[in-house]
Amino acid sequence: MKKLSPTIRDVAAAAGVSVATVSKYMNGAQRFSAPVEARLKAAIEELGYRSNPLARSMITGRSRTIGLTILDISNPHFTNVVKGANRVALRHDYTLLLVDTDENQARERPLIEALAQRVDGLIVSSRIPDDEAQWLLDLDKPLVLLRRSDALPLPSVGIDNRLATYMLARHLLNLGHRHIAYLGFGQARINDERIRGARECLEEAGLTLDVYDAHAPTAHAGEDACSRVMLGPRRPQAVICYNDLIALGFMKEAASLGIRVPHELSVTGVDNVPYGEYAAPALTTVDIQSEKMGELAMQKLIDALAGHAAAGHSTFEPRLIVRESTAACG
Amino acid sequence: MKKLSPTIRDVAAAAGVSVATVSKYMNGAQRFSAPVEARLKAAIEELGYRSNPLARSMITGRSRTIGLTILDISNPHFTNVVKGANRVALRHDYTLLLVDTDENQARERPLIEALAQRVDGLIVSSRIPDDEAQWLLDLDKPLVLLRRSDALPLPSVGIDNRLATYMLARHLLNLGHRHIAYLGFGQARINDERIRGARECLEEAGLTLDVYDAHAPTAHAGEDACSRVMLGPRRPQAVICYNDLIALGFMKEAASLGIRVPHELSVTGVDNVPYGEYAAPALTTVDIQSEKMGELAMQKLIDALAGHAAAGHSTFEPRLIVRESTAACG
């Protein structure tokens, strides 16, 4: 029993044709005479031949593989992005090469550069500042960014972050809250946009926004930040968190501190992760259509790969999801 | 401004050496005379040369890529597996090729077969029955299974599912519950083991287990199943769910039905997903160390790739996490 898989030459020999013919047959490149086609089919079946995608890629320069770099697969937002991107990729017969940079900035560049060499195109979510991102363009691969970037001439998809937090702030104002805090995540580029949205809304009402920072975009960081925010000198009536994970942690810790949500404190997040719905109380948030973002990013990339003109930026509309973690100011 | 990336030949020419020398230099295969090394370094820097991993792989037969197939990246259990596997892969300079089969059985085989051709080895989580899995062995690639399989001579990692639900049942018995139901997911192979564990424990106490089935391993399915279980003729005092997601959905729906958890009903899951902690009430569950499973699976595969004898099956010990969704029977 032999081990090594059969090559195109084995098939050619078995079928009594040339390798060129086998190649064309495998690629459905043209039509064949009945007898040749029959022998080809038989030989391939017989040998269990499967063409070597590596050899093929080396020549064609295409691997039917797309790279996706994200910051942390544990974050349900990214999980959904991956889910969406993967679905579209599969549909078009592409395979996803996933790289999780683990929120580690130093790692990003080498990882992405290495990845770029093995794929036909990339979808990138990173914390790289626009002005340090020149090398991204030098990758010479079709690229789609998972955030808006005016500085980089790259197609991208994202949401209107300003509007997202504006909506949240408006919702809280409508509920009668006047003292509203924002618990952000400064490392994220979009943090500023989110601050701005909330602040603008409050300023229109003649109010100001107290800004705090969590040290990670995680539930754990939200827990850690809670006492600092709630037991400090400027205890807010409502808190807008950078994302749902932080909000979830914050709510849990608030409960531990004996603060009742939403009666004594309203809490909101952003992302609409699947588990906000099962939290205690269910989390009011803004849906940013993570899965759709992944789908669209992949679709754009595949379009670009197919030679269609690269699209510009696409923005998804945020949608407020009111649940039980916000209530009238009492 | 030229586009095509420089090849090893360009570097050789620029440095005035042979391609073999460049190749060896790139692979750090040996030492070089100072002048040659200097020229090499300069030429590479100058041209921005990066070796083509495809061409290299074709010869060496190694791609430093590992395939991981999972059923659904949205399930936090798998998310953690991916996280763990990715971490170990990165540490060893491997890249993860992720395939999410979307709980679609028909898709699995072609996807895995295609994946197998592009990677050095695979970690597989699938619903393929052991007796239909012969083709997995024919892949001729190092493989690690994410579940125990006595029928397949493959290394694997998993947990003691029997013990997991046994522990849960014991915990509920200790709390005084006598009428305990199991809400499973029949499609999963390990479902039977989980039923058995709970059943054995109850039988030792002279009790029987009522078994129900959710139609998916998701929170939504848990919600759907709730009324069927709780408003049927045999209303249980406690429910052991196949996994945390189902449990989370079940709890939420129970609340909607006016059933207070844990006072009127104890609910448990399995997996210890990150958000069970933030649910209402916090979910009692069994930790199965998903991330560690991913790490170990990857470690085993990398060891196998490095020529070390393939290990057999490794079992993680489940650990009961008591939170607030279980309480003394009242």
Place this chain on the structure above:
DNA sequence: GTGAAAGCGCTAACAG
């Protein structure tokens, strides 16, 4: 329709 030949970019002996 079919085949011969020339590589893709790189590595792997083997000489020197």
Place this chain on the structure above:
DNA sequence: CTGTTAGCGCTTTCAC
């Protein structure tokens, strides 16, 4: 240490 020489498995002109 460095270079020569064969290819890896496949696609791609370009004749026939």
